[in-house]
Amino acid sequence: MDRYSPSELEPKWQEEWEKAGVFRARRDESRPKYYVLEMFPYPSGRIHIGHTRNYTMGDVIARYKLAKGFNVLHPMGFDAFGMPAENAAMEQGVHPGKWTYDNIATMRAQMKPMGFSIDWSREFATCDPEYYAQQQALFLDFLEAGLVYRKAAVVNWDPVDMTVLANEQVIDGRGWRSGALVEQRELTQWFFRISDMAEELLEGIDRLTAWPEKVRTMQRNWIGRSEGLQFRFETVGAPEGFETLEVFTTRPDTLFGASFAAIAADHPLAKALETDPEIAAFNAECRRMSTTEEARETADKKGIDTGIRVRHPFDPDWELPVYIANFILMDYGTGAIFGCPAHDQRDLDFAREKGLPVTPVVSPGDEGFTIGDEAYTGPGRMINSRFLDGMEVEEAKSEAIRRIEEAGQGRGVVRYRLRDWGISRQRYWGCPIPVVHCPACGIVPEKKENLPVRLPEDVSFDRPGNPLERHPTWADTSCPACGGKARRETDTMDTFVDSSWYYARFTAPRAPTPTDPDEAAYWMNVDQYIGGVEHAILHLLYSRFFARAMHRTGHLPAKAVEPFDALFTQGMVVHETYSTRGPDGRPRWHLPEEVERDEKGARLRDGTKVEIGHATKMSKSKKNVVDPDDIIRNFGADTARWFVMSDSPPERDVEWTAAGAEATHRHLARVWRLVRTIASEEVREEAPGEAATALLKATHRTIRSVTEGIEGFAFNRAVASLYQFTNTLAHTDAQAPGMAQARRFAARTLAQLMQPMTPHLAEEMWAMLGGEGLVVTAPWPEADPAMLADETVTLPVQINGKRRAEIVVPRGAGREAIEAAARADAAVQKALAGREPRKVIVVPDRIVNLVI
RNA sequence: GCGGGCGUGGCGGAAUGGUAGACGCACGGGUCUUAAAAACCCGGGCCUUCGGCGUGGGGGUUCGAGUCCCCCCGCCCGCACCA
Numbered sequence: 001m002d003r004y005s006p007s008e009l010e011p012k013w014q015e016e017w018e019k020a021g022v023f024r025a026r027r028d029e030s031r032p033k034y035y036v037l038e039m040f041p042y043p044s045g046r047i048h049i050g051h052t053r054n055y056t057m058g059d060v061i062a063r064y065k066l067a068k069g070f071n072v073l074h075p076m077g078f079d080a081f082g083m084p085a086e087n088a089a090m091e092q093g094v095h096p097g098k099w100t101y102d103n104i105a106t107m108r109a110q111m112k113p114m115g116f117s118i119d120w121s122r123e124f125a126t127c128d129p130e131y132y133a134q135q136q137a138l139f140l141d142f143l144e145a146g147l148v149y150r151k152a153a154v155v156n157w158d159p160v161d162m163t164v165l166a167n168e169q170v171i172d173g174r175g176w177r178s179g180a181l182v183e184q185r186e187l188t189q190w191f192f193r194i195s196d197m198a199e200e201l202l203e204g205i206d207r208l209t210a211w212p213e214k215v216r217t218m219q220r221n222w223i224g225r226s227e228g229l230q231f232r233f234e235t236v237g238a239p240e241g242f243e244t245l246e247v248f249t250t251r252p253d254t255l256f257g258a259s260f261a262a263i264a265a266d267h268p269l270a271k272a273l274e275t276d277p278e279i280a281a282f283n284a285e286c287r288r289m290s291t292t293e294e295a296r297e298t299a300d301k302k303g304i305d306t307g308i309r310v311r312h313p314f315d316p317d318w319e320l321p322v323y324i325a326n327f328i329l330m331d332y333g334t335g336a337i338f339g340c341p342a343h344d345q346r347d348l349d350f351a352r353e354k355g356l357p358v359t360p361v362v363s364p365g366d367e368g369f370t371i372g373d374e375a376y377t378g379p380g381r382m383i384n385s386r387f388l389d390g391m392e393v394e395e396a397k398s399e400a401i402r403r404i405e406e407a408g409q410g411r412g413v414v415r416y417r418l419r420d421w422g423i424s425r426q427r428y429w430g431c432p433i434p435v436v437h438c439p440a441c442g443i444v445p446e447k448k449e450n451l452p453v454r455l456p457e458d459v460s461f462d463r464p465g466n467p468l469e470r471h472p473t474w475a476d477t478s479c480p481a482c483g484g485k486a487r488r489e490t491d492t493m494d495t496f497v498d499s500s501w502y503y504a505r506f507t508a509p510r511a512p513t514p515t516d517p518d519e520a521a522y523w524m525n526v527d528q529y530i531g532g533v534e535h536a537i538l539h540l541l542y543s544r545f546f547a548r549a550m551h552r553t554g555h556l557p558a559k560a561v562e563p564f565d566a567l568f569t570q571g572m573v574v575h576e577t578y579s580t581r582g583p584d585g586r587p588r589w590h591l592p593e594e595v596e597r598d599e600k601g602a603r604l605r606d607g608t609k610v611e612i613g614h615a616t617k618m619s620k621s622k623k624n625v626v627d628p629d630d631i632i633r634n635f636g637a638d639t640a641r642w643f644v645m646s647d648s649p650p651e652r653d654v655e656w657t658a659a660g661a662e663a664t665h666r667h668l669a670r671v672w673r674l675v676r677t678i679a680s681e682e683v684r685e686e687a688p689g690e691a692a693t694a695l696l697k698a699t700h701r702t703i704r705s706v707t708e709g710i711e712g713f714a715f716n717r718a719v720a721s722l723y724q725f726t727n728t729l730a731h732t733d734a735q736a737p738g739m740a741q742a743r744r745f746a747a748r749t750l751a752q753l754m755q756p757m758t759p760h761l762a763e764e765m766w767a768m769l770g771g772e773g774l775v776v777t778a779p780w781p782e783a784d785p786a787m788l789a790d791e792t793v794t795l796p797v798q799i800n801g802k803r804r805a806e807i808v809v810p811r812g813a814g815r816e817a818i819e820a821a822a823r824a825d826a827a828v829q830k831a832l833a834g835r836e837p838r839k840v841i842v843v844p845d846r847i848v849n850l851v852i
Numbered sequence: 853g854c855g856g857g858c859g860u861g862g863c864g865g866a867a868u869g870g871u872a873g874a875c876g877c878a879c880g881g882g883u884c885u886u887a888a889a890a891a892c893c894c895g896g897g898c899c900u901u902c903g904g905c906g907u908g909g910g911g912g913u914u915c916g917a918g919u920c921c922c923c924c925c926g927c928c929c930g931c932a933c934c935a
Contacts, residue, residue: 214856218930221855226934249935262935301933327933337935345853346933417934536930647864647876655864660877666890667876673891720866720875727875796871801916803871841915847870849915 004672006636010760025073034070039531043103047110050573053644063756067780075506076118080125089461096429122509126498133452134514136434141553157185162465189424194545198416210566215536224417231410233310248333253396256385257340257361262323266330301350302326348375423494426466430492438479438486500546524560533569571653575624577613589623615655635665638758645715678747679768688738695742700787706753798849804831815842822848
């Protein structure tokens with residue numbers, strides 16, 4: 001080879017790694033393990049350059065830890081169940097399974113040329129019957145442990161597609177696919193009891209110190225703990241069965257500021273009152289509003305007086321009106337509140353609307369304190385509050401709770417925003433829920449020996465609805481308990497279930513049980529998890545719940561209840577957009593390869609001027625996409641890997657540019673040529689001269705900075721110091737005393753330090769330089785502390801904080817010596833102009849500051 | 853509204869409270885070449901010089917602030933009628 005040719009050397013080295021089996025992970029109690037995992041992809045069709053960045057980061061860590069002597073587990077799989085496969089089935093008539101497995105084959109074939117250090121022998125897809133069989137076994141264990149239950153719940157129902165929709169799939173009250181008006185329906189569904197673990201999941205966050213603060217905060221907010229008082233109002237004039245009204249409040253201190261009570265439109269009492277057509281109409285209106293995000297944001301406070309009254313808990317003669325109001329949510333607290341307008345903005349808006357009294361009960365102590373259009377929510381002392389008067393807010397809260405508890409009207413409680421996790425989906429392409437509905441025995445779990453409950457192959461998607469439900473025979477079965485005729489559950493599990501435990505399955509992907517205890521004990525936890533911040537809440541919270549549930553059911557060790565020790569959320573790869581105006585005035589988007597750029601701007605090949613848009617997330621619709629296959633073909637995998645690690649810090653977005661990719665490739669070619677030159681140089685036994693020593697020192701400094709960069713997830717800084725080192729090395733004179741040896745050592749070290757980022761080129765360099773074995777298995781170089789320090793240091797000398805001179809002094813020189821050297825400097829003397837400094841600050845090896 | 857983060861050259865970005873702008877991209881100049889590309893070398897924050905000014909703006913702490921504190925402005929992300 002006479003030039004850098006990635007298309008030749010990359011496949012060659014991948015073959016060598018494969019032959020040596022260097023990425024095959026085996027349990028080895030004698031070595032410390034390291035488990036690095038990137039969030040596995042959904043097989044949507046093709047790999048995206050964003051995936052490439054994500055997996056390269058994980059690969060850099062994995063290869064670095066391998067070199068550091070860890071027994072590394074770095075697996076990959078596919079999150080393969082989900083809606084897009086069914087959409088493809090409806091649109092193209094292809095079976096979801098075929099569509100999915102074809103995509104997996106494509107994406108695996110795209111990933112392999114990237115040279116990732118993945119143990120492919122552990123690969124699985126969540127739609128593999130071997131995987132979902134174990135998921136069904138977990139479900140049965142959870143059911144037995146009381147972690148799963150069934151209840152009726154209100155869902156968004158699309159009457160055309162005949163399916164349940166997630167809130168995100170409802171746009172302006174209509175189904176995102178069908179456009180049909182979405183109905184609220186009550187269906188009996190399966191739930192995981194995640195809310196039972198709310199406190200545990202909340203407390204656990206405190207220990208996740210290697211997670212981004214942002215994600216921890218998001219999870220805390222999502223769990224949404226609040227302390228307060230739950231109590232019963234006595235009602236006056238309510239229908240039978242509603243003698244009391246239960247409400248929740250976090251402000252029991254403001255009870256004497258109450259001027260009304262309000263309930264949600266879905267509250268049982270509100271429903272009971274629907275015999276009144278006016279109330280029925282109001283409730284219907286509220287329900288409709290609740291499905292459209294936009295309406296909810298802008299909606300005014302509305303309410304309807306029920307005519308019912310409630311007695312104040314501290315004064316039976318004090319009655320408050322009860323409204324049905326559009327801003328009360330049925331699924332938080334008890335779906336009923338008492339309104340204290342002076343100290344809650346929503347209550348105040350509502351009170352102003354309805355002309356209700358506004359009584360301040362907390363005073364900040366200011367002169368002339370009144371409530372205008374803004375509620376007062378700050379601290380202060382109680383006023384207008386009888387026995388609470390004069391107390392601070394916190395004290396008043398405790399006292400109010402104590403009195404209510406004493407009177408037996410309620411109690412102090414802790415509430416969470418976190419709801420139980422509904423997992424039933426009326427879909428085909430998901431994991432079947434392994435239970436049977438028996439007319440005699442009711443709900444009966446399937447026997448474990450009958451797992452998996454397999455999805456049928458012969459299904460059609462020509463009609464809306466759930467193909468499992470309308471399959472002629474699939475649901476027909478016998479009851480595992482009585483043996484009589486019974487019907488299978490036709491709902492499948494939410495695909496978030498699949499991804500909630502795959503990390504555990506990777507530790508023993510072929511085990512006949514969900515996990516293998518020895519393998520799980522050895523490999524868990526995931527030491528470093530890497531993925532997009534879009535999974536900050538749901539996936540990561542569900543996984544934390546699952547790990548706990550798997551521990552309770554004996555599938556994971558206690559240490560694994562927090563499965564991810566460290567989390568890193570990486571930024572996206574973005575690209576600028578190119579558009580022209582179509583005849584209809586709308587923008588027409590163009591692929592990067594259709595556009596020619598110069599200093600004046602960009603144009604199409606036919607000369608049409610192109611408008612350049614800001615770099616945004618790559619999307620097919622805006623055509624600002626880069627296909628990794630093209631990059632590999634043109635420049636090689638190492639260029640793609642080096643590029644996505646350069647410049648931008650990994651947590652931020654990186655902008656892909658064609659010019660940047662070319663420049664990266666040129667740099668790698670330069671490294672290749674430099675190493676080839678050095679490899680051809682004859683090495684003589686020779687003591688290192690001054691220049692050779694300087695190079696050796698630079699080498700050790702680079703070892704330190706690259707190591708720190710990788711350890712600290714600052715790959716861009718590691719790359720920068722490698723650029724700098726390459727420049728230093730290239731400018732050395734091979735003829736200088738001892739330089740041939742120093743250059744060879746430097747070049748070998750360069751190969752080792754580049755290996756995590758550009759593994760193929762690094763192997764080639766290593767081989768050219770006569771390195772032993774593969775560089776991927778060579779131990780990581782250690783920086784020699786003795787080689788890190790120079791004998792002299794250059795210190796800036798400041799006069800009044802402004803830099804006026806530089807002095808060179810021996811490293812570790814004392815304060816007196818440094819001060820003397822500074823005073824002796826000509827520039828310093830000029831600046832001092834004979835004046836005597838009032839104060840002298842000397843920080844050895846750092847700086848001198850003279851104050852005059 | 854609540855929470856989190858960010859603001860540094862033309863651009864991406866460096867900088868344990870200690871020489872702001874490392875490194876890269878783009879740009880300009882040069883060497884080589886018939887020419888171009890590649891390769892190699894050199895250059896640059898701003899202002900008119902001595903010198904001064906510079907990290908969104910304003911204050912403060914400090915011998916010394918991009919970094920710490922207070923106030924303000926702008927941008928990004930998440931949650932959102934949560935009682």
